[in-house]
Amino acid sequence: MSRVKTLQSLFRRYRRPGDIVFAWIVLIFSVFLLTQLIDQTAYKNGSKLFAQPRFWPAVSLVGMTFFAVLHLLGSLFSERIEGRWREVLMWFSAFEYAGWFIAYAAAVPYTGYLPTTVIFAVALALRVGYRSARVLGAAAISALIIVLLFKTLLKVNLPSGLIYEVLPDGLRQIMLNYF
Numbered sequence: 001m002s003r004v005k006t007l008q009s010l011f012r013r014y015r016r017p018g019d020i021v022f023a024w025i026v027l028i029f030s031v032f033l034l035t036q037l038i039d040q041t042a043y044k045n046g047s048k049l050f051a052q053p054r055f056w057p058a059v060s061l062v063g064m065t066f067f068a069v070l071h072l073l074g075s076l077f078s079e080r081i082e083g084r085w086r087e088v089l090m091w092f093s094a095f096e097y098a099g100w101f102i103a104y105a106a107a108v109p110y111t112g113y114l115p116t117t118v119i120f121a122v123a124l125a126l127r128v129g130y131r132s133a134r135v136l137g138a139a140a141i142s143a144l145i146i147v148l149l150f151k152t153l154l155k156v157n158l159p160s161g162l163i164y165e166v167l168p169d170g171l172r173q174i175m176l177n178y179f
Helices: 004-008 020-036 055-076 082-091 095-111 111-128 133-151 164-165 167-179
Strands: none
Touching: 004 082, 020 055, 020 082, 020 111, 095 111, 095 164, 111 133, 133 167
16 A cells, blocks of 8 residues: 555646646647647658658657556646646747847847847846946946957947947947947
8 A cells, every 4th residue: 555655646737827828838739739640741752751851750649648647637637737828928038038039139229239139238237126326337347248259359240220320430430340
């Protein structure tokens, strides 16, 4: 009898608040990929089964779908834990930083690498909650060092900003080359 308790404790499932949402997302995604298998892979006549281009993707997607169903069943039959939607919102909060990066990449061709990097470094420091002038200054200096490292030392070719076109000739050339 103690062995059964040991096996039960070995396979005990500890749920997390967003577990059921995650299970549904993985199942829907795996079923979608499974439905795309025939259109996205090829079948070669005369080839052995294991040499077929669609065989191993099919094995992995069937396994992914099978385990997604098991995960969903385990989530459905486990006790409900509070905080599910709070957890899901936490997952989506990570997309905010992808938005910051997209905005940064879109702004660089217009405002230039140096001003954009400094502005976004300070804005992100403010976003995460730093308010002291010392920390914001450190963010600006770090951004300046990053720009100098990439443009001057590593000679990474980055787009120059349209804002640099309005600068006087000598300063414009320096900004285009080094910042």
